[in-house]
Structures are given as structure tokens and as C-alpha cells.
Amino acid sequence: MSMIALKVNGSSHTVDVDPATPLLYILRNDLGLQGPRFGCGLGQCGACTVIINGAAVRSCITPVSGVRTEVTTLEGISSNGKLHPLQQAWIDEQVPQCGFCQNGQIMTAKAMLDKNPHPTDAQIRETMNATLCRCFSHFRIQTAIKRVVAKGIA
Amino acid sequence: MNTTSGIPQQIEDVLITHRRGFLRNAGLFAVSIAAYTTAGSSNADAQAAGPYPVPDFHQIDSWIVIHENNTATFYVGKTDPGQGTGTAFRQLMSDELDIAFDKTACIMGSTDITVDQVGAGGSSAIERDSLPMRRVAAEARRVLLGMASATLAAPVDQLAVSDAVISVKADPTKRVTYGELIGGKKFNIALTGTNVNAISGQAKIKTIPELKYAGQSLQRDDIPAKVDGSLKWAVDVKLPGMVHVRNVKPPYACAKLTGIDESPVKNLPGFIKVMNKGNYVAVVCEREEQAVNAARALKTTWEKPATAPFPSAEDLFDYMRTAATAGPSRPTATGDPDGAFAGAAKTIEAEYQIPFQGHTSFAGAHALADPSNGQMTIYSNDMKTYGMRRGIATFLGMPADRVRVVYMQGPQGFGRTAAEDAAAEAGWIAQELGRPVRM
Numbered sequence: 001m002s003m004i005a006l007k008v009n010g011s012s013h014t015v016d017v018d019p020a021t022p023l024l025y026i027l028r029n030d031l032g033l034q035g036p037r038f039g040c041g042l043g044q045c046g047a048c049t050v051i052i053n054g055a056a057v058r059s060c061i062t063p064v065s066g067v068r069t070e071v072t073t074l075e076g077i078s079s080n081g082k083l084h085p086l087q088q089a090w091i092d093e094q095v096p097q098c099g100f101c102q103n104g105q106i107m108t109a110k111a112m113l114d115k116n117p118h119p120t121d122a123q124i125r126e127t128m129n130a131t132l133c134r135c136f137s138h139f140r141i142q143t144a145i146k147r148v149v150a151k152g153i154a
Numbered sequence: 155m156n157t158t159s160g161i162p163q164q165i166e167d168v169l170i171t172h173r174r175g176f177l178r179n180a181g182l183f184a185v186s187i188a189a190y191t192t193a194g195s196s197n198a199d200a201q202a203a204g205p206y207p208v209p210d211f212h213q214i215d216s217w218i219v220i221h222e223n224n225t226a227t228f229y230v231g232k233t234d235p236g237q238g239t240g241t242a243f244r245q246l247m248s249d250e251l252d253i254a255f256d257k258t259a260c261i262m263g264s265t266d267i268t269v270d271q272v273g274a275g276g277s278s279a280i281e282r283d284s285l286p287m288r289r290v291a292a293e294a295r296r297v298l299l300g301m302a303s304a305t306l307a308a309p310v311d312q313l314a315v316s317d318a319v320i321s322v323k324a325d326p327t328k329r330v331t332y333g334e335l336i337g338g339k340k341f342n343i344a345l346t347g348t349n350v351n352a353i354s355g356q357a358k359i360k361t362i363p364e365l366k367y368a369g370q371s372l373q374r375d376d377i378p379a380k381v382d383g384s385l386k387w388a389v390d391v392k393l394p395g396m397v398h399v400r401n402v403k404p405p406y407a408c409a410k411l412t413g414i415d416e417s418p419v420k421n422l423p424g425f426i427k428v429m430n431k432g433n434y435v436a437v438v439c440e441r442e443e444q445a446v447n448a449a450r451a452l453k454t455t456w457e458k459p460a461t462a463p464f465p466s467a468e469d470l471f472d473y474m475r476t477a478a479t480a481g482p483s484r485p486t487a488t489g490d491p492d493g494a495f496a497g498a499a500k501t502i503e504a505e506y507q508i509p510f511q512g513h514t515s516f517a518g519a520h521a522l523a524d525p526s527n528g529q530m531t532i533y534s535n536d537m538k539t540y541g542m543r544r545g546i547a548t549f550l551g552m553p554a555d556r557v558r559v560v561y562m563q564g565p566q567g568f569g570r571t572a573a574e575d576a577a578a579e580a581g582w583i584a585q586e587l588g589r590p591v592r593m
Contacts, residue, residue: 001423017441017443018423018443018444021443022443025441025442025443028390029392029441029442032392033383034383034384034385034386034387034390035383037387037389037517037565038389038517038518039516039517039565040517041446041518045516045517047516047517073383074381074382074383075382075383075384078382083381083382087381087382090377090381091373091377091378091381094373094374094377095377095381096236096377096380096381097236097237097566097568098235098236098516098563098564098565098566098568099236099376099377099380099381099385099563100387100516100517100563100564100565100566101516101565102380102381103383106381132516133516134515134516134565134566134567134568135236135516135566135568
């Protein structure tokens with residue numbers, strides 16, 4: 001165990017854990033966040049995705065000791081009670097069914113749009129391809145992303 | 155979110171507490187129900203002992219509560235894993251009760267506060283299981299009209315109802331709200347019907363043209379909390395003193411456990427215990443990642459069964475063709491298929507082989523079991539919470555009224571989303587250790 005400093009959604013935290021502990025367990029069990037989810041625990045499904053340094057990162061296989069910059073979770077992309085345009089588009093398009101994967105869908109889409117605000121359909125599909133959904137919400141995900149792209153507010 | 159939003163987190167934190175207090179005061183149960191808190195509460199001591207009742211589906215009060223602020227909460231025995239049935243129940247019941255949709259909430263599938271409608275299954279929620287809810291809501295409206303008739307000194311047929319306000323048609327300034335009539339109090343009206351699907355009052359349900367919310371494509375009430383990170387899922391429940399468990403599974407089906415070597419795990423940080431009964435093995439640790447690591451590190455040895463319990467993949471279809479059928483041996487034929495084939499100009503024959511299909515959830519099965527006060531509370535996303543309650547009680551040797559299952563959201567399999575194995579395992583370990591267990 002050792003003391004690890006973390007900055008998450010603008011707040012600083014110190015946790016006393018094994019440095020090899022995957023970031024996901026710290027976020028969920030120590031910091032009480034409910035956005036990032038444990039899906040497969042193997043970095044294969046994407047349910048645990050967070051954004052670090054602008055990149056969509058699978059927190060279930062990211063050792064906490066390797067995190068050098070601020071972590072942003074689903075809870076951190078809304079501001080002052082106002083939803084991020086992607087979150088609003090997810091509601092407008094009624095994207096989720098069970099919703100367990102949607103943290104990963106939204107965070108992966110956000111990392112994409114932050115780098116490329118006007119992706120093509122092919123680029124959207126390629127980026128979202130590895131974030132799995134058991135309920136087959138993929139078509140609505142694509143529609144919701146395109147809604148945000150069309151408004152140009154990502 | 156406010157008390158009318160119907161989102162699950164709010165349900166867990168506020169409405170269930172309110173509900174139990176209401177039912178106790180209403181005297182619906184022969185037993186007394188102690189003060190109650192649930193997941194998310196910091197006051198674990200308030201979760202006092204007391205049997206967990208089975209709500210009586212013959213009482214309006216088990217289905218509908220009208221609050222003093224003229225809002226309503228509906229309690230139904232279904233679970234909504236994400237198809238939007240909870241929102242649909244609100245639409246249908248709001249229509250029958252004559253109350254604005256956004257003044258209602260719906261609580262589903264928690265065994266001691268909602269009537270037993272089995273949970274989800276068979277895609278029957280709207281077609282079959284919404285009917286008793288509609289009839290109960292219509293009956294509640296009828297009873298409220300009768301109360302208003304006395305209060306406003308006007309016959310029922312001279313009264314109008316709109317958005318939970320009853321007024322005199324000839325003089326709309328004479329009005330009374332549902333909340334004023336019965337807010338915080340019980341209906342105490344018995345329904346008839348020998349089972350939950352047959353339950354009915356005297357009132358008739360509305361005809362289709364009279365429905366206002368049904369037929370509209372309203373936004374689902376569970377989605378906002380699923381996209382802003384505020385939803386507390388079954389796997390998010392945390393309780394004081396909770397430990398984490400991971401199973402250690404055998405490498406083959408029907409393997410027999412022949413040995414456990416605890417030496418690789420007994421000095422690991424946070425390690426508490428190896429649990430073993432028959433062929434079941436699990437590790438218990440203080441933290442989740444410690445349990446994950448300990449489950450990987452524990453050494454177990456297994457004996458392969460002498461004969462394989464299942465056919466090999468290449469023999470699967472031969473096995474299926476020769477296996478005894480458990481159901482009807484052939485489909486029912488109407489008409490004369492043999493004659494039709496004999497007279498056909500051309501017959502096309504083909505053979506299809508389809509493997510067994512199973513439903514698998516998006517993420518691992520999980521449950522949290524709380525053994526406080528000699529009782530057992532299971533937090534689960536299992537679609538069929540009522541059956542789970544009975545199963546857990548039998549499995550753990552506990553009276554059914556000492557076990558409850560709180561339904562919460564989880565990763566779905568859509569079709570038999572069943573997490574009862576995880577719940578039984580968590581329940582057994584919680585019983586053995588006397589601490590809350592997250593499996």
C-alpha cells in the first residue's frame with residue numbers, strides 16, 4: 001500500500017492503495033463515482049472508460065500509479081448542473097436500453113469529438129466499434145453523435 | 155431530482171423509507187415494521203429487525219399512494235431492465251387515475267414494498283401485467299370521486315376530474331384535490347380477484363380514446379440518471395463493514411475439488427478468508443482488487459469427471475436430435491400439411507441446425523447481501539426478485555419473511571437476466587461471516 005495522489009473532475013484526492021490497483025476500483029469504491037462501470041475487467045468492453053489527457057482510457061486495466069494527469073469521468077463532463085451536449089443528445093435520442101455500457105459510449109464519443117468535431121459516419125463507426133453494447137443501441141448512439149456534430153457544439 | 159421524478163436513486167434513498175412508514179401506519183400488515191433505511195443511508199443502525207411483509211395485492215394501498223402535495227407513487231411488482239415498462243406503467247396508471255404524468259413516480263420489484271407480479275419475463279409487462287394496475291388506478295379514481303361527492307355536496311355525475319383535481323361541473327370554483335382528500339392517508343379499499351392478474355375493483359378502465367398518456371411516445375424516466383452518472387446501480391451499493399468476494403471456478407464442467415492451497419493468498423493484504431463448501435470456492439477480502447488478485451492467486455486442484463457431462467461441439471447436433479424432449483413432442487398442425495405437400499407443384503426441403511442459445515449479461519453477475527439483524531437483504535438486478543426471495547430463503551434456511559430483495563438496475567441479458575447464483579453465494583458468505591458481502 002502507498003499514498004497515491006489523484007485529481008478527478010477538478011478535485012484532488014489521496015488514496016492509500018496498492019499502486020498496481022486499476023484506476024476503476026479507486027474511482028468506484030474509494031471516490032464513490034458511479035459513471036465508470038465494471039464490465040469485463042479486461043479492457044475489452046469499454047464500460048469503464050474515462051478521459052485522461054484527452055484520450056479515452058479503459059480504467060479497469062490502467063494502474064492508478066501510472067495516472068499522471070487529471071481524470072475526467074462521466075460525472076465530470078456536465079458543468080453547473082448543465083448536461084454535456086452528448087448527454088443531452090443521449091436523452092433526446094433515447095439511446096440507452098439497460099444503459100450499463102453508456103458511460104463508455106459517451107466518454108469515447110467525447111474524446112473523439114474533442115479531437116475531431118466533424119467526424120464522418122465511417123469515422124464515428126470506427127471509433128465506437130470497440131465499445132460494446134449488449135442491447136444493440138449502436139444505431140441510436142450514431143444518431144445521437146451526429147445530432148451533436150450537426151449542432152457544432154461539442 | 156424531486157419526489158415525482160421516479161428515478162431509482164431517489165427511490166432507494168427516499169421513497170422506500172416513506173413507503174414502509176406509510177404501510178405501517180396504514181396497518182396493512184399484521185406485523186409491525188421497524189424504521190427502515192436502505193442503500194445510501196449513513197444510518198445503518200436504523201435498519202432494525204422486523205419481518206419483511208408480502209404486500210397484499212387486494213388493497214389499493216399496496217399499489218397507489220397519494221401524497222399530501224397531490225402527487226402519486228405507484229408500486230408495481232414488475233421490473234424494468236431498460237425496455238421502458240416503468241415509464242409505460244406510469245402512463246397507463248396516470249391515465250386511469252386522472253393525474254398528470256409528471257406528478258407520478260413508479261417503484262418496481264422490491265419484494266417487501268411492491269406486490270408480487272413475478273418481476274419481468276415473457277414480454278408480458280404491458281399486454282398482461284399492466285391490466286391489474288390500470289384496474290386498481292381506475293378504482294382509486296372511483297373512490298376519490300365518491301369522497302369528493304361528499305366533500306363538495308354534489309352527485310358524482312356532476313363532478314369533473316382533471317389532473318388530480320375534482321371540481322363541480324356547474325361551478326368549477328368548487329374543487330378539491332386528491333391530496334386534500336386522501337394525501338398521506340390510506341384508501342382501505344379491498345379489491346376482488348383470486349390472483350394478482352385478476353385483481354379488480356368496481357370501476358371500469360377507460361376506453362382507448364379516453365387515454366391521454368398511453369399512446370404517446372414519452373421519454374423514459376430512467377434515462378437521465380443513466381447518462382449523467384447519478385444512477386445508483388445494484389453494484390454501486392456500499393454498506394459499512396462490507397467485504398468483497400470473488401469466486402474461484404473449476405476449469406472443467408462437473409469437476410470435483412480435490413485440494414485448496416491457501417499459502418499464496420494468506421499473507422496478501424486485505425485477505426480475510428477462503429470460503430469452501432463442496433465444490434464451491436471463493437475468496438473474501440477487504441477490497442475489491444484484493445479479492446480479484448486473491449482469486450487468481452489461490453491454488454486449487456480439480457479432478458476431471460470420468461465421462462464428459464456434455465457432448466463435444468462436433469457431436470452437438472447428433473446429441474440434440476437424439477435427446478429426449480421435455481415439452482410437447484411435435485407442433486400442433488392445423489389443416490392438412492401432408493395433403494398440401496403431396497399436391498404441391500414443387501417441394502423444397504432443407505435442414506437447419508441451430509445451436510443452443512443462452513442469454514448472457516453485459517457484465518458479471520453480482521449481488522450485495524446484508525445479513526444485519528439476523529435477516530438478509532439482497533440488492534440485485536435479477537429480473538425475478540420475488541422468486542429470488544423464496545429461493546434465497548430456502549437456500550439459507552431462513553423464514554421467507556426474514557429475506558427481501560431490493561431491485562436495482564444492472565447489466566442486462568434481456569431474457570432471463572438472472573443473478574440468483576451470485577445472490578445465493580453472497581447470501582451464504584454474508585450469513586457465515588456476519589458482514590455485508592459484495593459478490
